[in-house]
Amino acid sequence: MKVLVTGGAGFIGTNLVRLLVSERSDWNVEVLDYLTYAGNFENITDLVSDGKVVFHRTDLCDQEGLQKVFGSDGYDIVFHLAAESHVDRSLYAASTFASTNVLGTQQLVDCALATKCKRFVHVSTDEVYGSMGPNDRATEDYPIVPSSPYSASKAASDLMVLAAHKSLGLPAVVTRCTNNYGPYQFPEKFIPLFITRTMNEERLPLYGDGMQMRSWIHVLDHCRALLSLAEHTVVGKVFNIGGPLESEIPNIHVAKKIIELLGKSEALIEHVTDRPAHDRKYAVDSSALTALTGWAPQVLFQQGIEETLSWYQEHTAWWQAILSGDYKQFYQQHYGARHQS
Ligand code: NAD
Numbered sequence: 001m002k003v004l005v006t007g008g009a010g011f012i013g014t015n016l017v018r019l020l021v022s023e024r025s026d027w028n029v030e031v032l033d034y035l036t037y038a039g040n041f042e043n044i045t046d047l048v049s050d051g052k053v054v055f056h057r058t059d060l061c062d063q064e065g066l067q068k069v070f071g072s073d074g075y076d077i078v079f080h081l082a083a084e085s086h087v088d089r090s091l092y093a094a095s096t097f098a099s100t101n102v103l104g105t106q107q108l109v110d111c112a113l114a115t116k117c118k119r120f121v122h123v124s125t126d127e128v129y130g131s132m133g134p135n136d137r138a139t140e141d142y143p144i145v146p147s148s149p150y151s152a153s154k155a156a157s158d159l160m161v162l163a164a165h166k167s168l169g170l171p172a173v174v175t176r177c178t179n180n181y182g183p184y185q186f187p188e189k190f191i192p193l194f195i196t197r198t199m200n201e202e203r204l205p206l207y208g209d210g211m212q213m214r215s216w217i218h219v220l221d222h223c224r225a226l227l228s229l230a231e232h233t234v235v236g237k238v239f240n241i242g243g244p245l246e247s248e249i250p251n252i253h254v255a256k257k258i259i260e261l262l263g264k265s266e267a268l269i270e271h272v273t274d275r276p277a278h279d280r281k282y283a284v285d286s287s288a289l290t291a292l293t294g295w296a297p298q299v300l301f302q303q304g305i306e307e308t309l310s311w312y313q314e315h316t317a318w319w320q321a322i323l324s325g326d327y328k329q330f331y332q333q334h335y336g337a338r339h340q341s
């Protein structure tokens with residue numbers, strides 16, 4: 001089985017590639033990643049050096065480059081994860097999000113169609129549904145009402161993939177997962193940002209009242225769901241992927257849990273100006289996926305957050321290298337005026 005993982009040097013991609021190498025050792029796994037600020041070749045260097053993974057540094061927006069990677073034989077399975085993924089950055093760089101997430105996805109679809117790919121797993125997000133009502137848990141037919149340039153670009157790419165299935169027969173499924181956490185997550189995202197800043201005893205910029213609700217899923221549960229769909233024959237459908245019910249938690253409780261586990265003070269929390277159009281709640285119903293493949297999330301939040309904390313404690317060099325680079329500039333631009341002083 002010849003498999004391509006786009007975005008395989010990013011957070012979820014790295015975890016997926018590692019899962020495939022360890023649990024599908026007879027598969028030929030290749031990674032396509034442009035190594036933007038969010039991609040880190042170090043995450044998979046060992047696998048590339050050991051010949052377990054072939055790496056292509058290619059931009060999704062470079063059509064010729066993509067065609068070269070696909071060659072004439074292409075891939076049996078494409079897991080499409082490469083994307084611009086951070087909501088806050090999309091407020092400053094919407095065009096980059098549109099290029100990579102919409103145009104880049106379409107160009108990948110073109111290559112998959114031209115080479116008769118057998119499974120195309122398009123990895124999308126629950127954010128396409130926009131903010132959910134306080135008592136809602138979105139099913140796959142929930143209205144698509146994205147709030148940010150990021151989620152709008154993901155919604156557009158979902159529709160492009162589903163249209164390619166409908167009109168041209170692309171054997172695709174679209175997945176919409178909730179918020180992931182776990183090892184290798186870039187520390188601009190809420191959980192690793194708050195872990196690393198708590199470890200450094202730095203102020204924790206909590207948006208608004210902190211009562212926004214997310215459904216946290218351990219990244220390995222997400223990756224197992226993607227694998228279960230890649231090995232199924234269903235096509236042309238959307239599947240939600242959500243965390244365990246007990247992991248639907250307001251941000252402020254997540255922040256307090258991290259502080260408690262690290263033995264620091266809640267005074268580190270600073271309520272800062274809210275994210276514009278901040279979605280109040282995400283939560284999905286993933287019973288369609290469970291009914292089809294038997295998949296269900298296994299990692300409870302308490303266990304997952306403890307393991308994630310330990311990973312960041314054991315990999316300080318990994319995140320310190322990121323935080324001391326270009327990220328400093330983004331932090332200043334985005335949070336500078338939000339902090340009190
Ligand atoms: P990430 O930002 O950690 O990784 C994205 C990867 O894509 C990086 O390695 C980056 O170098 C690569 N990339 C970006 N632009 C590219 C381009 N033009 N060409 C080639 N490669 C490019 O993101 P993540 O959190 O791992 O998310 C992966 C996917 O899962 C995304 O599609 C995201 O929308 C989706 N998703 C993420 C979450 C989450 O909680 N993180 C939840 C649901 C869905």
Ligand code: DAU
Binds near residue numbers: 085124125177188206
């Ligand atoms: O729901 C799935 C989505 O989850 C994915 O599609 C996105 O790629 C991923 O980035 C994530 O989006 P969020 O916007 O939900 O994640 P983020 O980590 O940015 O924020 C999580 C929550 O924490 C959100 O309610 C905003 C809040 N937050 C975030 C940051 C970075 C803060 O309060 N302070 C912060 O500094």
